[in-house]
Amino acid sequence: MIKQLSVNVDRLETLLHDFAQIGKTDNGGVTRLALTELDKQARDLLIKHSQAAGFKVRIDNIGNIFIRRAGREDLPVVMTGSHGDSQPRGGAYDGIYGVLAGLEVLLTLNDFNVQTRHPIELVMWTNEEGSRFVPAMMGAAVFTGKLAVEQAYLIQDRDGISVKEALEQIGYLGTDQVQNQPIKAMIEAHIEQGPILENLNQTIGIVKGAFAQRWFEVNLTGLAAHAGTTPVTMRQDAIVGMAQCITALNQLALKPSSGDVRLTVGMLTTSPNSRNVVADQAFFTIDMRHYEADLLQRLETELRAELTVIAKQLNLQIEIKRVLTMPVIDFDPKCIETIRKATNKYHYPAIDIISGAGHDACYISTVAPTSMIFIPCVKGISHNEAEAITRSWCEAGANVLLDSLLTLAT
Amino acid sequence: MIKQLSVNVDRLETLLHDFAQIGKTDNGGVTRLALTELDKQARDLLIKHSQAAGFKVRIDNIGNIFIRRAGREDLPVVMTGSHGDSQPRGGAYDGIYGVLAGLEVLLTLNDFNVQTRHPIELVMWTNEEGSRFVPAMMGAAVFTGKLAVEQAYLIQDRDGISVKEALEQIGYLGTDQVQNQPIKAMIEAHIEQGPILENLNQTIGIVKGAFAQRWFEVNLTGLAAHAGTTPVTMRQDAIVGMAQCITALNQLALKPSSGDVRLTVGMLTTSPNSRNVVADQAFFTIDMRHYEADLLQRLETELRAELTVIAKQLNLQIEIKRVLTMPVIDFDPKCIETIRKATNKYHYPAIDIISGAGHDACYISTVAPTSMIFIPCVKGISHNEAEAITRSWCEAGANVLLDSLLTLAT
Incomplete structure (x- = not known):
């Protein structure tokens, strides 16, 4: 029986700790917005570790960093990775956990002198959060051809600095041609950013795909009136309607x-x-997500009908606009099964899960077989300085990533 | 049988039209904030008409204007009047109708050469709206000793101009001692600013008093969470709670x-x-008014209980603070009956009504027998450029005011 490889969790925790210093906030979180000086420091540190371990580093035209551990043969690459940027006053694990778990896997393979057939490539994607430059998942969108790089370059932050200027300022406007390389598979590790795994006492989420998403904007119009002089029965109160x-x-x-x-x-x-004024206007948004497109369509029909009835009963005008439509994303069945087998080998409690959030992997899944590994985060808290994971979750996610990449790269 | 006197509705409509030009907005409303150059123009015009008619004009230390038609005897004064300032983009009748109906009554008495025993005094109160300088009903509050004039002087608008500076700038920092004169009664005419009279096909509201009022502030605290990753059953959603x-x-x-x-x-x-974030905080206000203090107390108990149950069910923290408490105001029974008799003489359809809004008369009622006459306004719309009244309502209110003042001054 072959001994099951395991990552060095001490080293991974040290890496997470070191990266958490870059943009650390008073409350133990991280503010490391895309393409800032702090983002550059995190990038530099990742490259320093990678070069010390003998991995080849490339930078593409949108600043995505590709760190390759060579394979025995010139075969399509097995990819992993996530993003290094954070939300403003975000957490120390969102994104960077997937990057450093990937780095730890590569270092573990070095430790045990494992040669894989396929090369394995760790990626740090540019600007996943979209906090400084909109849209989110920009690096993955450009890499997969969903966003033209020249269009991305023109996008400005609130100070009028463009993506291209920011890339130049931090020295990450790369010239390496990576976009068209054949990819065998991509596995991204990430914290769940929700409460399900912890609530159900599960260590690993095997991610089958991502929710379809519809956004709506609703406007209700009534009649402004004096709060003291207008009987409640004679009002057209937009706030009551909302x-x-x-x-x-x-x-x-x-x-x-x-x-x-x-x-x-x-x-x-x-x-x-x-x-002291009865409101004549109310505006609210609806964000609705589900894994079944049919169900989402039925719910849209129901919600339109229900809200229209409410507005009519209250003598309000209503306008319901759908402003965003994102399809369901189905991850690759073979990748999913690879993760499931890895999970079983370590006997980690695991469930299938659907991602409610967008991830770089969602874009990659449009050009290569893809799936994701989720680990829990405490109380489901994310995009928050209080974001936290346990040592055992940290190790489990990296081990499952290690075994999955090994299987795919063999 | 004595012929019933009637006001000159053509003259009153002309007066309303002329004053509506001072601060007229594009949409037919009025912006004439307290103690501005436009307020000065309205004040000047009122004084011009009054002096032309031979009435004595006095200005007190907060800029209230007192226009006296002498009586046969040196007896306590019968007062009427309202305010000349408006809301920003307010209407052409709120306040000024009561001032000009009062002026029309004095001019009608001149027309018919009527001598009253008591003097009748028309007042234009300073800053009823409170839009530029808080609090509202400032002139009446100072006149009745509820607000110290030195305190009122220090109150500033958003540009840092104090009430005293504004009074000086427009030349209405008066020195006449009016505050301690004996008052027999005060009747204020005003548009209803609500929909009740028109809805019930009534021409006159005989105002019995004003609602007690309680204001609350409610804070709900939940937990911010990702809209995509957090099942609805696992949320502490402050917006759902609200x-x-x-x-x-x-x-x-x-x-x-x-x-x-x-x-x-x-x-x-x-x-x-x-x-795409589940809300962790929601804040809302409650304005609650009723004529029965006991009922208001019971409703406060009920609302506190109901909101607390809702918060508990949704795992939210709740804080409910009462931030304003105003008692019921009961107007004077004799003044009310005087108005009722006047209404009957003209056969105007009339009902008793409680004011849901604050008025200068609410302050005056604390120092003298007081009541109010309401006329309808179209659709109850007020504090709005669309504020409107009909010619017949306009005439009816002034006629009831005429007869009431005559009765009280005889």
Whole structure:
């Protein structure tokens, strides 16, 4: 029986600790926005470790960093990796965990002197968060041809600095041609950024794909009126309408037949927004996500009908606009099975899971067989300085990544 | 049988039209904020008409204007009047109708050469709206000793100009001692600023008093979470909590046992207020008004209980603070009966009504017998450029004011 390889969790924790110093916040989080000086420091540190270990480093035209551990044969590459940028006052694991778990895998293969048939390539994608430059997942979008690099270059931050200028400023406007290399598979490790795995006492999420997503904007129009002089029965109160709509949407989401749809009203505004004036305007957004496109379509029909009835009952005008439509993403069955087998070898408690968030892997899945490995994060908290993982989750994710990459690269 | 006197409605409409030019907006409304150059123009015009008619004009230390038509005897004065300032983009009738109806009454008495026993005094109160300088009803508050004049002087607008400086700039920092004169009664005419009279086909509202009022601020605290990765069942969503609270408050207000309580959620904010983040914070205000103090107390107990249950069910923290408490105002029974008799003489359809809004008369009622006469405004719209009245309502209110003042001054 072959001894199961394991990563060096001490080294991985040290790496995570070292990278967490770059942009560290007072509350133990990280602010390391894309293409800033701090992002450059994280990039430089990754390259320093990689070159010390003898890996070949390339930079493409959008600043994605490719770190290759050579294979025995000139075969399509097996890729892994994630992003190094963070949200403003974000956490120390979102993105960077996948990068450093990948680096740890490569270093472990060095430790045990393992030769793979296929090369394995660790990638640090540029600007996944989209906090400084919109859109998010920019490096992966350019790499997969979904966003033209010349278009990406022109995008500016709030200070008017363009992506191209920022890449030049930090010295990461690369010239290496990586985009068209054959890819055998891509596995991205990431924290779940949600509470499911921890709640169910699971260590690994085997990611089958990502939710389809629809965004709506709803406008309700009533009549402004004096709060003291207008009987409640004679009002056309846009805030009451909004409240009834949000309550109805929440009930719709909680129906068993709605199958764990992720339905969120996260943004709202009202007018005139004054304590003693009945509101004539209310605006709110709906973010709705599910893995089944048919269900999402049925729920859209239902929500349109329900909100329209509420508006009519309250004598309000309603406008419901769909403003974003993203299809379901199905990850590759072979990649998923590879992760499942790896998980079984280590006897980690694992479940299949659907990603509710967007990830670089979602773009890569459009050009190569792809899947993801999720580890839990404490209380599901992410995009927050309080983001945390345990040592055992940290090790488990990297071990499953190690075995999956080894299987795919053999 | 004595012929019933009537005002000259053509003259009153001309006066309303002329004053509506001072601060006229593109949409037919008025912006005439307190103690501005436009307020000065309205004040000057009122004084010009008054002096031309032989009335004595006095200005007190907060800029209230007192226009006296002498009586036969040196008896306590019968007062009327309202305010000349408007909301930003407000209407052409709120306040100024009561001033000009009062002026029209004095001019009618001149026309018919009527001598009253008591003097009758028309007042234009300073800064009723509170739009430029907070608090509202400032002139009446100072006149009745509820606000110290030295304190009022220090209050600044957003540009740092104090009330005293503004009074000096427009030349209305008066020195006449009016505050301690004996007052027999005060009757204020005003548009209803609500929809009740028009809805019930009534021409006159006989105002019995003003609602007690309580303001609350509610804070809900949950946990911010990713809209895509967090199942709806695992959330602590402050926006869902707020929506359920507002829906419950509206249902509470509509209960028959809540007796036409005026309950309004008019202002709200949420955090982080982002489309794809479950909100961890929601703040909203409650404005609750009723004529029965006991009922208001019971409703406060009920709303606190109901909102607390909702918060608990949704795993949210809740804080409910009462931030304003205003008692019921009961107007003087004799003044009310005087108005009722006047209304009957002209056969105007009339009902008793409670003011849901604050008025200068509410302050005056603390120092002298007081009541108010309401006329309808179209669709109840007020504090809005679309504010409108009909010629017949305009005439009816002034006629009832004429007869009431005559009765009180005889």
